[in-house]
Amino acid sequence: MNRAKLPSFPDRLLEWWDRHGRKDLPWQQPRTPYRVWISEIMLQQTQVGTVIPYFEKWMDDFPDIRTLAHAPLDDVLTLWAGLGYYARARNLHKSALICAEKFSGNLPATAEALCSLPGIGLSTANAIISQSTDQPAAVLDGNVRRVLARHAAVEGWSGKTAVQKILWSEAEQRLPAARGADYTQAVMDLGATVCTRSKPGCDACPVAADCQALALSRVSDLPTPKPPIKVSEQTVHMLVVRDNHGRILLEKRPPAGIWGGLWCLPSGSTEARALASLGIAEVETEPLSPFEHKLSHIRMTICPLLLTAVEGTQVKCPANLGWFTSSEQDGLGLPRPVSNLLKKLNNGELN
DNA sequence: GATGCGTGGCG
């Protein structure tokens, strides 16, 4: 038995990160609070490779909090289109307004104040603090949960409060005394590149020596997977209403719920009646091929219906409805299934 | 405590 004392968990991780960690991600140069904040929100449930181009464009368009606060929400949502979880974009904009008003245009410095902003929970708050001030602060995202569940052999799905509590405690116990920024990046990089969900590289792991899951041969079944949920089936009728100029009627969705705040094809029978009240006559009604759109909880069957409006019938349009040309649609940032549908329509690939 | 919220990558 080797009784030589191991370096601490954070020391081993930091030494590993110095040699193998990622140091060239866009939000790491420079690591300002604003840039770290935007990156952390974009990275929620979203992979690094997907985020990078959105982050670059964001920094071009909204280089600081005040610019973001003064920007129209529509511009923010348009940039966000395609990233998903659009509440994140609405919350960023709202938070920027709060910061401009209450914190003189800066992000607040404490975790408690950060958590008061919409869209920021404890993990994101601590990620912002540790990466922008270099103070050690515990984060608990998917990568860290996997590393800790294995290293400490924590049983149970992390969605359970009791399990979450243990993982937070394990995260805090492992914090270093200094180098908070590098440590946060290190533990996330370890989860992303070594302690991966499948085929983890335990041979290359700096903390394998005291990994409980490895000692117990439990690496492959920790962390405990999420119990299966049942996916609901939903049918949505999307109306493709064209006028004689080839423009298409779009509807701005209410701020909450799916695709909140985005322009979208009008959906459902209620909207169909609303169209009738606008005086839009249909000279032609043509069902297009239904297609599936899968979300995490819903299997959505989208049934497009092609309508052609008679000339001069679009008299008065409520604020949440508008006619858009093909090039105007591109600038709006439509939800993926909608933009895909319209693209096929323009290419004549439908019917 | 359970659900809702998007999209794309990957085995």
Added chain:
DNA sequence: TCGCCAAGCAT
């Protein structure tokens, strides 16, 4: 192909 799920948070 298809199911899982990724740098979570709000309600």
